[in-house]
Amino acid sequence: MPEEIYRIGDLARLTGTKVVTIRYYEKIGLMPAPHRSAANYRIYSKAQLHRLQFIRRCRELGFSLEQVAELAALSSDRARSCTEVDDLTRVHLAEIEDKIADLTALAAELRSIGAQCKGGTTISNCRIIEALGRN
Amino acid sequence: MPEEIYRIGDLARLTGTKVVTIRYYEKIGLMPAPHRSAANYRIYSKAQLHRLQFIRRCRELGFSLEQVAELAALSSDRARSCTEVDDLTRVHLAEIEDKIADLTALAAELRSIGAQCKGGTTISNCRIIEALGRN
DNA sequence: GCTTGACCCTATAGTTGCTATAGCCGCTAC
DNA sequence: GTAGCGGCTATAGCAACTATAGGGTCAAGC
Numbered sequence: 001m002p003e004e005i006y007r008i009g010d011l012a013r014l015t016g017t018k019v020v021t022i023r024y025y026e027k028i029g030l031m032p033a034p035h036r037s038a039a040n041y042r043i044y045s046k047a048q049l050h051r052l053q054f055i056r057r058c059r060e061l062g063f064s065l066e067q068v069a070e071l072a073a074l075s076s077d078r079a080r081s082c083t084e085v086d087d088l089t090r091v092h093l094a095e096i097e098d099k100i101a102d103l104t105a106l107a108a109e110l111r112s113i114g115a116q117c118k119g120g121t122t123i124s125n126c127r128i129i130e131a132l133g134r135n
Numbered sequence: 136m137p138e139e140i141y142r143i144g145d146l147a148r149l150t151g152t153k154v155v156t157i158r159y160y161e162k163i164g165l166m167p168a169p170h171r172s173a174a175n176y177r178i179y180s181k182a183q184l185h186r187l188q189f190i191r192r193c194r195e196l197g198f199s200l201e202q203v204a205e206l207a208a209l210s211s212d213r214a215r216s217c218t219e220v221d222d223l224t225r226v227h228l229a230e231i232e233d234k235i236a237d238l239t240a241l242a243a244e245l246r247s248i249g250a251q252c253k254g255g256t257t258i259s260n261c262r263i264i265e266a267l268g269r270n
Numbered sequence: 271g272c273t274t275g276a277c278c279c280t281a282t283a284g285t286t287g288c289t290a291t292a293g294c295c296g297c298t299a300c
Numbered sequence: 301g302t303a304g305c306g307g308c309t310a311t312a313g314c315a316a317c318t319a320t321a322g323g324g325t326c327a328a329g330c
Contacts (some may be wrong), residue, residue: 009277019278024317039325041278061248062241065316075264082261086252089263093245096238103235106197110228113196117221126217128224129210144306154307159288174296176307200287 006044015052022052030055030069063092141179150187157187165190165204198227 012019025031026042031052035043051072058068067088074085117128147154160166161177166187170178179187186207193203202223209220252263 007278018318020319021317023279028316037278039278041325059316061245062238071264075261079257082252082256082263085261085263086249089245089249089252093242093249096242096245100235100238100242103197103231103238107228107231107235110196110224110231114221114224114228117217117224121217122215126210126220128217128220129206142307153289155290156288158308163287172307174307176296194287 004046006046006049008042008044011044011049011052014049015056017052017056025052025055028065030065030072061092062096063088067092139181141181141184143177143179146179146184146187149184150191152187152191160187160190163200165200165207196227197231198223202227 006014008019008022011017011022022031026033032048034045034048037043054072054075055068058071059065063071071085071088074080074088113128117126141149143154143157146152146157157166161168167183169180169183172178189207189210190203193206194200198206206220206223209215209223248263252261
């Protein structure tokens with residue numbers, strides 16, 4: 001049975017990634033350089049499709065490209081201990097939780113600033129502008 | 136009474152902004168080009184200090200530089216209606232709330248993925264890697 | 271046989287909000 | 301006079317793409 005092969009547009013459709021982004025991943029070494037057809041088109045295998053799916057899933061989960069590269073490297077070393085993956089995931093989760101806390105505080109402040117604006121007035125006595133630091 | 140004047144390092148200290156960042160704000164037109172001393176040093180007035188404080192406060196609140204520029208422009212037009220300021224603030228708040236929702240969903244997913252990892256095992260049967268899309 | 275359109279290629283520059291680097295000048299203190 | 305701090309300009313780099321220019325390939329329809 002012949003291996004299925006894909007062109008870059010197929011990969012794009014199958015993974016919801018833009019074509020340019022796939023080429024970008026290749027340029028930075030996150031995706032391996034694929035074989036080329038006679039017309040110099042990129043030809044991908046099923047394994048490469050899986051790799052891109054893995055990358056996109058990690059990106060959806062908010063991992064940086066650097067973290068994704070690390071996860072991908074770890075994932076291909078089947079004998080290695082799982083703890084590094086676990087650590088990466090936990091660190092990332094902690095970062096996200098920090099960001100949520102920051103944004104939550106920020107939203108509260110914006111709401112309290114915004115609540116002071118009754119509307120229908122002018123800048124000269126706008127409470128928001130005032131709260132943003134008189135100018 | 137003579138106007139107080141500041142050098143760029145003073146502004147940096149007083150606002151918690153890096154010197155290079157202040158120059159960058161000038162380059163993109165967010166801060167006006169200040170007067171220069173005989174030695175070509177930038178010389179700032181109190182009004183310019185206030186403007187920088189305003190900018191930094193907006194940045195702390197998560198407004199983009201573009202939004203800050205708009206807010207600054209609005210704030211200097213004292214006769215203008217306050218509604219545009221109010222709108223900007225509300226749009227921004229909505230964006231932040233969206234981001235919080237996204238991150239919260241993401242954190243939940245990471246927690247559930249991470250919870251499946253018991254540790255002490257190898258990549259070959261790591262649940263996290265599996266969840267990230269078998270490879 | 272030729273054109274149209276979808277798809278592919280490369281290379282370069284732009285985005286946001288800075289930060290870093292190189293290489294220089296002014297001013298004050300010892 | 302020289303050390304050290306501060307100032308100056310100009311350019312390049314960061315993440316993670318996105319956009320643009322200018323071209324090649326290939327199948328279908330006229």
